[in-house]
Amino acid sequence: MNIGRSAGFEELYGPVLGDMPRVEAAILEVGNVPFPWLSTLVKHVLGQTGKRMRPAMTLLAGKFADYNLDLLVPMAASVELLHTASLVHDDTLDEASMRRGNPTVNQLWNKNVAVLFGDYVFAAAAEMVSRTSNVRVMRLFAQTLRIICDGELAQNFAAYQWDAGRDQYFQRIGGKTASLFSMATESGAALSGLPEPQVQALKRYGHSLGMAFQVADDILDFTGEETAMGKAVGGDLAQGTVTLPAIMLVERDAKGNAVRRYLEGGRTAEDLDTVLRAVRESDVIERCYEVANRFRVEACQAVAGLPNAGARSCLERLTDYAMARHS
């Protein structure tokens, strides 16, 4: 990873940038196993350049009290490992062939290896968090894993339901995405010994940031360029996942909407195109960004009262970044 050398990350990760290589080393340590086939797998998946936004958030959340890297580094690594394990299983279930510009595990090996390897990374994440010897964050880890699975299962069972509505959508993305962001900040804050009200503030920050992040991501699925995203536009809907832009279309015309026609019909490319056009030709995208921005503002408000202006302004800048990152 070359986060240390990218100018943009200096502004984002500021006071913790210099500590990110320690997190990276802890992540890659998972590959130090005596089985060559396993170490190859680990290096393939964990060595890929991600932005490491979640572990950076853990370190930043630790900056408001006792910044103890012996606890924060394994915690941050655990957050990234948990995220990675979810991605490996997601890609397997979606039969995705590429991730971050590289072939997926299910593509290079096979589906069975990918399921087992995802399990292995979940276990490595759990082992990493146990290095903190802190019962609270170990329990938080387990709860978060359960909430993520809940969210993923909910998405699976809600597939192709064109009329599921906003509440179910927010609950789902709260589970599958925002829970990990809030774990990232809550754990960093708790490990640094911050008073409970401030831990809760950083937890709310993480949750709201995660919600903004996911709404922005779901918008991009309708507006993004295929090459930049590495996946087809409208891919979520094609897989039956009804996200906020589609939900807003449905809200405007519950009976005759294009989303329903697509999902209840033969799911033709032509019908999908009609949905994409209907989204783009309306103000749905603008309204979705308003929703994302409300979450972004909530995130900033949550940390407004915290001391340490340096770490706090990084957290604030991260909220802009989370909303803009692919566009």
Added chain:
Amino acid sequence: MNIGRSAGFEELYGPVLGDMPRVEAAILEVGNVPFPWLSTLVKHVLGQTGKRMRPAMTLLAGKFADYNLDLLVPMAASVELLHTASLVHDDTLDEASMRRGNPTVNQLWNKNVAVLFGDYVFAAAAEMVSRTSNVRVMRLFAQTLRIICDGELAQNFAAYQWDAGRDQYFQRIGGKTASLFSMATESGAALSGLPEPQVQALKRYGHSLGMAFQVADDILDFTGEETAMGKAVGGDLAQGTVTLPAIMLVERDAKGNAVRRYLEGGRTAEDLDTVLRAVRESDVIERCYEVANRFRVEACQAVAGLPNAGARSCLERLTDYAMARHS
């Protein structure tokens, strides 16, 4: 579950039999979720009658010092949940349609739901162990999960290798089976505050019992009745898993053996039949039982020095049961 009403279990679980319903209740609590689709899944899988041998071992291991059910019950439930999660993923990867006489999750729903649901049960197991608020057993849980995944991945990568040999076999079953048995006893002993040498003795007991159990299970795949086992005889080999009976055949004739012919050839039913016949017509099964029995004796020796004759003789009887259970 009706363990409490089966006469056979009284002898096996003796002093902890009356506490097993509390473990059962903790396991089923996982199904208390506000999503009907999830609670249906949980009840389908966790409500099935198993022998609950592993959680009983946790309670028995807790009988040698401070028998505190507030810690031992969630620990025992966690052991069983971890076991169940592994089974759900195993069945999914093997595309098995039946388990314990009931259709599998992958059969009733689909492969994707089964993978996610297995993840969910892993998470529930991790949450359950966190109820002990004991860092040691929480860490042990994470390490065990990792070792199990290691063993499963190793089995996957070693598939169809007819010449892998005993060492690799013992390492593999140590990971995928014995690690969970040793976690069951180590955790119960540690939570009851037993001195470390005795915790280690109970850990060794669990490991050796697990090895005996798996060797006996692998023998049954060659000798069992199809109906009693609910799966086809020779099923392991047909899936490319080379177990001790096949390994012994290979040892006797490295070049011209029937196992190699089957795995390197077209894997015809006829060639599989030749392997099964070669095993049955030799003394391989007898030799395999000798190996299993050595592990069984090791298990008994490990706990020979422990006080509390009641719990100890249950543990001793369990070693017989583990070797005989299906035959």
